[in-house]
Amino acid sequence: MTTAIPAEAARPARTPRPTTTPPRRRPRRHRPSAWAYAAPALLVYTGFLVYPALQSVYLSLTSWDGITPDKEFVGLDNYRHLADDPVIGTAVRNNLLWTLVTILLPMLLGLALALALNSRLVRGRSFLRTVFYAPAVLPLVSVATIWGWLYNPTDGAINEALTTLGLEALTHAWLGDDSTALWATMVPAVWVRTGFPLLLYLAALQGIPRELHESAAMDGANAWQRFRHVTLPGLRPTNHIVLALSLIESFKVFDLIYALTYGGPGRSTQVLGTWMYFNVFQYYQSGYGAAIAVVITLVAVFVGIPYVLSQTKD
Amino acid sequence: MAATIPASRTVRTVGASVALGLLGLVWFAPLLVLVTTALRTGADLASSGTISWPGSWTLDNFADAWKIGDFSTTYRNSLLIAVVKVPLGVAVSALLAYALAKLDLRFRRSVMFFVFLGLTVPLYIAIVPLFTMLRSVYLTDTLAGLLPAYLAFGIPFTTLVLHQFFRRVPDELIEAARIDGAGDFRIFWQFMLPLALPALVTVAILDTVATWNELLIALIMLSSPENSTLPLGMLNFSGAFSTNHTGLSAGILIAVVPILVLYALLQRWIVGGLTAGAVKG
């Protein structure tokens, strides 16, 4: 495996190449003993996640109400019903918008904060790292409570801040209007979810040796060039994983929307995750809810393909 | 120090620190609401609302919250779960990630897909089958019954993050160790783990937070108060028709502050854990 990232990153700089081992491909020799390492995790995972999940695939082919012992087999009826359920359209659209915003902003913010909080220019880094990470440790239901207070149209902090800034025209019932409610749920999402990329980027920045920066600096590279040619390439694998994991997380969004808007006003902020939940748990339509879940999983699998390929090629 | 740093650098240090400090203040402001609400009396909150400076201060909410949330029980239970679950989960995931990244596991790509798939499974859909499974072995309403489910739902995430970090450890290092006579496990233990320390700490933090806040599985699996976990205890703050906001805020702080402290302590391991140059340049 020759893609030790830092080496590649060092290209523009004077590279001190190690003189000993030349880069070479590992012998392609599968070792049965590797399974001993993989087995414990795979067994627990298969038994307690995959197996129950597969059962729900079966449920999606029934009209089970979630209570009655009998489950009537209805074939693909639930999947056909997806097409004429008007909420599905809203939910898919909301999911896409939500996913886009709540991936990009936390990633960019997380990266910027990680760079800043890793920079020797900033004092009190250790304290600030805790401050910026703090929202990420809150239970999402508490996050929703706090932001419900902040968004209060009458005396909430957000409208009051706008008024204080002389922007009274912009005050709005953010969560109480079909056209702004979804966007309003994204703000706390970004607030909470920036901690995750921040943490991963901070860890990844440690993998980029200081010498690379130093030698690049000696070669006369300015700050931007060093970021562009040393830092950024070094973060590439982290970008992959942050992107993949955030994509899935965003796509599965449930708690925050459930607690903040309950899918409302009306059904304007329903996403696939909440709509599945309402069907499975509240409408006694477990079969249909399971079908929604299967669709969520299928979509997410497609998202996963490029990631897994990028992670397994040599 | 200051003498050796050019003046412009000092200015930039101050500028950057102040700018980031201000941003930090804005970032923290919503939490400040939580803190002030926890520190005011219920009557003060009732008459002034959440977004206002408390007219009277009190620490009583914390004592009340401790009782209402049954924290002496729920804390013990959540701690027990976290202390067992997080190290165990990180350990088995690290082994799997190691096998995937460095051991030429057969069907590696398929296994990766298989594990990745787990991230996409919404918890809500697996919960009822999971419940019936655990019921058949009489593990519902036990803390031990939470463990397999928590482990299973943590494994994909932890494995994929660790895999990505393990991949970056240069093969040359491993080959060198192997030439020195180290076996797979010694390489894992003596090279991989120490080199991936920032990643291990990272996933441990993320895993702790997820475990600490998990509500749905606990809600469905547990029913006795003596087995309750923290998020279940938090439900006690909502009555049938009203919520005790001052108590709830105090309760959230009681529940969350230890995690923040843990993070504050552990983050130096993320940031300082990997000595420069340990990974080949």
Next chain:
Amino acid sequence: MTMDRRRFLSGAAALAAALGTAGGLTACGGGRLQASPDRLSLFTYLDATQAPLLDQVLDSFRDESGITVRHDTLPGSGAALFPDKVRTQLLGARPPDLFMMWGGQIAAPFIDAGQIAALDEVYARHGWDELLNPAAVRDMTFDGHRYGLPGVIANLGCWYRTDLFERAGVSVPTSYDELEDVCDRIVASGVVPLATGGVYGWDPMRLFEYLLEITAGPELHDRLLVGEASWDRAEVRDAFGLFRKWVERKWVPEGFLGITPDVADSYLTQGTGAFLITGQWQEYTNNASGLDPELFGTFVLPTGHDVVRTSGWTEGFFLSKASPNGENAARLFDFLLTPPAQETFAGFRTPLTDLAPDPGELPLNARWLELGRRHPHYVIQDQAFPKDVSDAYFQIQSDIAQDNVSPRDAAARMQDAVTTWKEGQVR
């Protein structure tokens, strides 16, 4: 209340026998459950103030009968979460013998699924129909059978700030027109009249169902709620039109769709909202706010009909059909209806028609006990409908509030939702 122990016991034995057979037929999977002579399990959603009261009653029951009731509670879970939990509990290895549940369509799925035992015989034997508030018995009746023992009754009315009414120069309205006038004058005094929070839909629904009671009248309203009369009619359109008026005239908070009911409730204690449509528990909140109790008053919302009804519901105790402990359960039910037990647990929300607890700290509750007996209640809309129909209604309500739909289309859409529900039942 008099009690014939012997008759009761024989009745309970018959009940237990009936349950035994039924239990045997429905028991599925994990084998038969064992009856236990001196134990019962009860699962409720009572919160930290209510649960200890019930526990007191259960303790005295144990002293008298030797039966220990294990009471587990999931406080704060509400009607959105608790039924899910009961559902999985019933699938569990140790399902509870008894559980509390709201009446109407919240309990209905469990009855349709054959999970709850009918209590007709016990009712008949003890003459409970005579002892209990008829509205409460109706709320526990499904397809003509009595299924639950009423626990507490809730009545919704107007709870208001006397000082804010005074400042606006208004008094308690005696007709709907007067109420409109009251609202206008309260707005003029700089306060929101009705503090309501629309996040879950059910809080503003209390306004709509009140308006519908006015436009449709008791008889039609009841038929609408069971889907026997079409919603696509003038009375419903009028009610939607009035609802829209409340929003336009700012008689509800601006942006109320985005605030939660408990935030809306705080308008009352903060003095930024003049009244709520809520129930007896409001007095506890008032007392806890530390404000002078004199600042709060309550009245029945005027409808202008001969029989002035309020919205309300009943929460009851249900016996799991699979439970082998039906005999013990019947004894507990009987005990729960004794006056001392009622005074401790249900207080002013008792379903008994001849109990008069001492007002003490709760004069407004005492008043509502009397009002509730005088004014029958219609089933609150979100319990009259199954959840998916309620949610369809909530969406229409949200669209009306935002002026996305006309009252005419709203009524038609509402009928579509009801039709789907009714067709599903036939199927």
